[in-house]
Amino acid sequence: MALLNEYFLELPDENIYSDIAKKINTFKVIRPNARLIDMGINDMASPLPAAVVGAMHKAVDDMASSRAFNGHAPEQGYDFLREAIIKNDFNTRGIHLIPNEIFINDGVKSEIGNIGDVLRSDNTIGVIDPISPIYIESNVISGRAGIFDNGCWSNVSYLNCNESNGFTPMPPEYPIDIVYLCSPDNPTGAVYSKGQLKKWVDYALKNNTLILFDASYEAYIQSSDIPHSIYEIRGAKKVAIELRCFSRTAGFTGLRCGYTVIPKELTVQTLEGRRVQLNALWSRRQSIRFNGVSYVTQCAAAATYSEEGRQQLRRTRESYIDNARLIRRILSQLNLRIYGGEHIPYLWIKIPNNIPSWEFFESMLYGACVICTPGAVFGPGGEGYVRLSAFVRRQDCEDAANRLKDWLE
Secondary structure (H helix, E strand, O other): OOOOOOOHHHHHOOOHHHHHHHHHHHHHHOOOOOHHHEEOOOOOOOOHHHHHHHHHHHHHHHHHOOOOOOOOOOOOOOOHHHHHHHHHHHHOOOOOOOOHHHHEEOHHHHHHHHHHHOOOOOEEEEEEEOOOOHHHHHHOOOOOOOEEOOOOEEOEEEOOOHHHHOOOOOOOOOOOOEEEEOOOOOOOOOOHHHHHHHHHHHHHHOOEEEEEEOEEEHHHOOOOOOOOOOHOOHHHHHEEEEEEHHHHOHHHOOOOOEEEOOOOOEEEEOOOOOOEHHHHHHHHHHHHHHHOOOOOHHHHHHHOOHHHHHHHHHHHHHHHHHHHHHHHHHHHOOOOOOHHHHHHHHEEEHHHHHOOOOHHHHHHHHOEEEEEEEHHHOHHHOOOEEEEOOOOHHHHHHHHHHHHHHOOO
16 A cells, blocks of 8 residues: 655645735736736846857757767766856855765755755754745655644744844754754845854854755855855854755756755764764765756856856846845835845835735735735744845836835825
8 A cells, every 4th residue: 555645744735825826816817907016026037148048059059969969967967067166156265175065956945855865854953934935844744844833833943033133043052953044045135144154053063963054145145244155164064065056146947957065074973873974975865866957057057157157147136136226225215124135136024014914915916016925925933024026127126116115105
């Protein structure tokens, strides 16, 4: 008899993003002629840069040549991409890695779930709250989250991000086995300083904690004193896995490519107390469960590190940050508490008058014809806020900001 993994049944009946889609579709039926502006979008508005498109065309030509054809990609990634990543993303910051510590994948979302393959189901979990649902839901279906009660999971420590701590919570007084950190953070836009990250690394070293550090938005950091990688902190290679993607830095949402860094210094303990090198174990896991990212996609990713690619992508990212600044400038004329938008193209806005976030989402939808993301989507700590995305075209950004100003006034 085939038996179900019953942890899947612990998930909420509906995907929260499906709830958003349903409400938007209902609006479109009621008001078919309204021009909606989507500021809740987690996608990209700009097309791929010319350097990336050119590299893809060349790679497709290679696939049509008997001499240059590439079949199965290496499960861990092509060396030409791994070496480009090390040279441009880490060596420039004084971080020394080797190609075997870089694992190319199809994006952070998949990898967050995949890493659970090599970790016991009875590990305790810590997440900064609010946070993207994938961090918790991937642990729910692996049996780590515990029991869902009153909006929270019993085996999850919610490290509350709030205005009093600048949305950057510090380590708790008790040990946690696995902690998820994100900087710059989605949805709040907060960033961790070197001093704050050092406290987390010291905590992990003391408690044998594994840190999963999501640096998907690091390319948007505007300040030179904010770390782009957790490995800028001494000792982090012993306790941290870093995840990055080309979706946010290069618009690869339709291509799917990212990478995971697992240093050879990082070890994880067995129940009997033996330390196991996670890098070798992960390489073995990839060989079993993953066929590798396509040659065409990896060539496209490598092109983002060319001089032409860097310049083109810098302009694209600057346009998104400029969008966020525009929204802040227009909405700052109102009595609103607005966070983020400096190191990430998201704005985290406190809802006035204690209106629930789902109710405010619908009010904005019908009152301003603008879509946001209700804060409750990101967990219990997100209630009372909404997120606006600046990953949109400039004209849509201006129109949405002015609509919101008029509606809120």
